[in-house]
Amino acid sequence: MSERTEETTSTGRLLGAVRGPQDVKRMSADELGLLAAEIRDFLVAKVSRTGGHLGPNLGVVELTIAMHRVFDSPRDRFLFDTGHQAYVHKMLTGRQAGFDRLKQRGGLSGYPSQAESEHDLIENSHASTALSYADGLAKAYALRGESRNVVAVVGDGALTGGMCWEALNNIATAGNPLVIVVNDNGRSYAPTIGGLADHLSTLRLNPGYEKVLDVVKEALGSTPLVGRPMYEVLHAVKKGIKDAVAPQAMFEDLGIKYLGPVDGHDVAAMESALRRAKGFGGPVIVHAVTRKGLGYRPAEEDDADCLHSPSAFDVETGTSLAAPSLKWTQVFADELVAVADERPDIVGITAAMAEPTGIATLARKYPERVYDVGIAEQHAATSAAGLALGGLHPVVAVYATFLNRAFDQVLLDVAMHKLPVTFVLDRAGITGPDGPSHYGIWDMSVFGVVPGLRIAAPRDAATLRAELREAVAVEDGPTVLRFPTGSVAADLPAIRRVTAAGSVSGGVDVLAESARTDVLLVAVGAFGHLGMEVATRVAEQGYGVTVVDPRWVRPIPPELVTLASAHRLVVTVEDGVRAGGVGDALAKAMRDADVRVPMRDLGVPPVWQPHGTRAQILADLGLTAQDVARDVTGWVSQLDDESIASVRVAAAGGGDRTAKGRNGRR
Ligand SMILES: Cc1ncc(C[n+]2csc(CCOP(=O)(O)OP(=O)(O)O)c2C)c(N)n1
Numbered sequence: 001m002s003e004r005t006e007e008t009t010s011t012g013r014l015l016g017a018v019r020g021p022q023d024v025k026r027m028s029a030d031e032l033g034l035l036a037a038e039i040r041d042f043l044v045a046k047v048s049r050t051g052g053h054l055g056p057n058l059g060v061v062e063l064t065i066a067m068h069r070v071f072d073s074p075r076d077r078f079l080f081d082t083g084h085q086a087y088v089h090k091m092l093t094g095r096q097a098g099f100d101r102l103k104q105r106g107g108l109s110g111y112p113s114q115a116e117s118e119h120d121l122i123e124n125s126h127a128s129t130a131l132s133y134a135d136g137l138a139k140a141y142a143l144r145g146e147s148r149n150v151v152a153v154v155g156d157g158a159l160t161g162g163m164c165w166e167a168l169n170n171i172a173t174a175g176n177p178l179v180i181v182v183n184d185n186g187r188s189y190a191p192t193i194g195g196l197a198d199h200l201s202t203l204r205l206n207p208g209y210e211k212v213l214d215v216v217k218e219a220l221g222s223t224p225l226v227g228r229p230m231y232e233v234l235h236a237v238k239k240g241i242k243d244a245v246a247p248q249a250m251f252e253d254l255g256i257k258y259l260g261p262v263d264g265h266d267v268a269a270m271e272s273a274l275r276r277a278k279g280f281g282g283p284v285i286v287h288a289v290t291r292k293g294l295g296y297r298p299a300e301e302d303d304a305d306c307l308h309s310p311s312a313f314d315v316e317t318g319t320s321l322a323a324p325s326l327k328w329t330q331v332f333a334d335e336l337v338a339v340a341d342e343r344p345d346i347v348g349i350t351a352a353m354a355e356p357t358g359i360a361t362l363a364r365k366y367p368e369r370v371y372d373v374g375i376a377e378q379h380a381a382t383s384a385a386g387l388a389l390g391g392l393h394p395v396v397a398v399y400a401t402f403l404n405r406a407f408d409q410v411l412l413d414v415a416m417h418k419l420p421v422t423f424v425l426d427r428a429g430i431t432g433p434d435g436p437s438h439y440g441i442w443d444m445s446v447f448g449v450v451p452g453l454r455i456a457a458p459r460d461a462a463t464l465r466a467e468l469r470e471a472v473a474v475e476d477g478p479t480v481l482r483f484p485t486g487s488v489a490a491d492l493p494a495i496r497r498v499t500a501a502g503s504v505s506g507g508v509d510v511l512a513e514s515a516r517t518d519v520l521l522v523a524v525g526a527f528g529h530l531g532m533e534v535a536t537r538v539a540e541q542g543y544g545v546t547v548v549d550p551r552w553v554r555p556i557p558p559e560l561v562t563l564a565s566a567h568r569l570v571v572t573v574e575d576g577v578r579a580g581g582v583g584d585a586l587a588k589a590m591r592d593a594d595v596r597v598p599m600r601d602l603g604v605p606p607v608w609q610p611h612g613t614r615a616q617i618l619a620d621l622g623l624t625a626q627d628v629a630r631d632v633t634g635w636v637s638q639l640d641d642e643s644i645a646s647v648r649v650a651a652a653g654g655g656d657r658t659a660k661g662r663n664g665r666r
């Protein structure tokens with residue numbers, strides 16, 4: 001690739017002239033090679049400033065160019081699985097200017113976005129969905145008699161997700177025209193695991209396959225067809241040889257035509273394969289062999305994940321420009337190893353994200369006690385149940401948003417069997433740049449209803465360590481530990497712990513209190529510091545705030561209800577959806593205990609939030625100390641007004657009034 005200067009200040013001549021796919025169709029073979037180089041320069045220059053999915057997109061440059069030359073988007077529909085590899089597609093469909101604000105609020109999404117372009121369809125960043133979308137879309141076009149091509153791009157990592165195989169089973173049965181481009185770079189973040197990966201690598205790495213195939217084709221071609229039986233026998237020989245040198249029978253036995261392996265960086269070869277697939281008249285897999293990070297040496301040489309999704313980095317070296325800081329993830333990883341040192345029954349499970357979740361730290365010390373199941377969170381949960389039935393205590397570490405798809409497994413395979421499995425949910429709450437399908441805001445509501453399951457939300461490193469140890473000590477059911485993205489909050493020591501007799505939650509931490517007991521502020525997890533600042537601001541208005549951290553937030557600790565009964569107003573603030581969240585659950589617990597204290601719950605409303613920074617989105621939602629303090633002051637002063645009013649009404653012999661007002665703010 002062209003040596004890069006510190007930054008590519010202007011877009012290349014050919015790329016700069018691309019306003020849409022038509023401009024790409026008109027280019028000559030030589031121009032296409034130059035276009036690919038300009039696209040790579042553009043990707044490195046832009047993503048080095050904003051951060052983003054560099055490695056995956058460097059690996060699909062030629063593949064995407066070929067797609068836009070063979071097919072006619074948006075009439076033909078492109079479906080990108082996970083969607084993190086759609087930057088080149090965006091560059092060729094009129095959105096180059098948006099890359100200066102990639103993944104920033106108001107700027108280009110890091111994933112396909114229907115609001116951005118008619119060329120985009122799937123917005124969900126969760127893997128292994130594209131083939132199911134494709135199955136449905138192809139059926140719709142068939143039923144409506146619409147002659148439109150459906151092209152799904154799915155990575156080898158995404159193919160380790162079970163939904164892909166459910167979809168392939170249906171795609172084969174339906175038999176509709178459908179092109180599946182398997183983008184096989186041999187990696188998720190790390191090298192892709194599993195039997196499928198072995199299959200694909202056999203295909204990918206077997207140079208003899210093509211030569212042997214040519215010999216067989218030659219033989220078949222020169223032998224006059226002597227009727228169907230002979231052809232079938234010869235065809236079986238061809239398949240047999242294929243199976244011998246390249247066991248791709250898996251796809252064709254499913255009833256899906258297989259083309260490949262094709263050099264995914266050879267535009268002409270990809271075009272040829274895509275044209276054959278386009279004309280096949282049924283479901284076809286085009287197996288493209290690519291290299292993640294191709295063309296940018298720091299990505300090519302990054303053993304960890306080929307610069308899968310770096311933050312802003314130095315173009316010359318590829319090193320991150322972010323200031324080093326202690327992350328929540330690292331605190332978890334280090335404590336997990338410490339626990340594993342003491343407990344030989346502790347094992348770790350990752351769903352193809354060992355480094356991002358910290359499980360890799362455990363794997364480096366105890367490789368035999370860590371399992372990478374691929375992008376298969378449902379399997380992870382039930383395999384963990386199996387491990388627990390076998391006498392172990394699995395720690396399943398996933399991003400909070402990705403556990404959503406394993407709700408049934410957690411509910412019935414783990415919790416109903418009362419199995420000791422600990423789920424550690426990183427990136428819980430509002431994450432930011434990856435947008436709404438990455439927000440880990442559902443866990444406290446969704447998993448909060450699971451009988452016997454307990455959820456902890458640590459507020460800092462010390463409580464993360466403590467609550468992880470408490471979680472793995474639970475032997476009669478699943479536990480969940482959830483913490484946000486980014487740098488861990490400064491330690492926030494409790495001034496005392498309130499523990500009810502026989503409490504299973506281990507008690508509630510009081511972080512601040514006052515002589516006045518106007519407000520009980522329940523600050524969930526990492527919102528502990530926000531709670532402290534709110535208390536200071538509200539105290540300036542003359543009101544006393546008791547700030548507590550429940551630690552274990554589901555089921556609701558009974559201590560919270562007792563504390564509520566001693567205050568004039570209860571306010572909860574959580575980095576999760578309000579519906580069914582901690583606030584909702586506490587309100588219910590107070591009702592059940594007949595504690596009639598006015599209550600307000602603050603959290604994320606049932607609206608799809610856009611992408612942006614975590615701080616920006618939280619500010620948009622009014623989840624800042626300033627906003628919360630303003631609301632709390634308003635609500636508690638309203639109580640003063642109402643009590644004054646009720647005294648006057650009583651003096652005048654009138655009836656009582658109920659406090660109106662919003663339950664929460666949005
Ligand atoms: C359900 C789910 N789990 C985990 C992730 C995190 N994730 C994002 S991209 C990725 C790797 C995808 O690998 P592959 O499909 O091969 O695409 P590539 O990055 O290699 O192009 C993972 C695990 C996700 N997006 N969805």
Ligand SMILES: CC(=O)[C@@H](O)[C@H](O)COP(=O)(O)O
Nearest residue numbers: 082084125309356427434485
């Ligand atoms: C697409 C995907 O799911 C991940 O690659 C994600 O973008 C990474 O998020 P973090 O930057 O929080 O690790």
Ligand SMILES: [Mg+2]
Nearest residue numbers: 155156157187
């Ligand atoms: Mg891959």
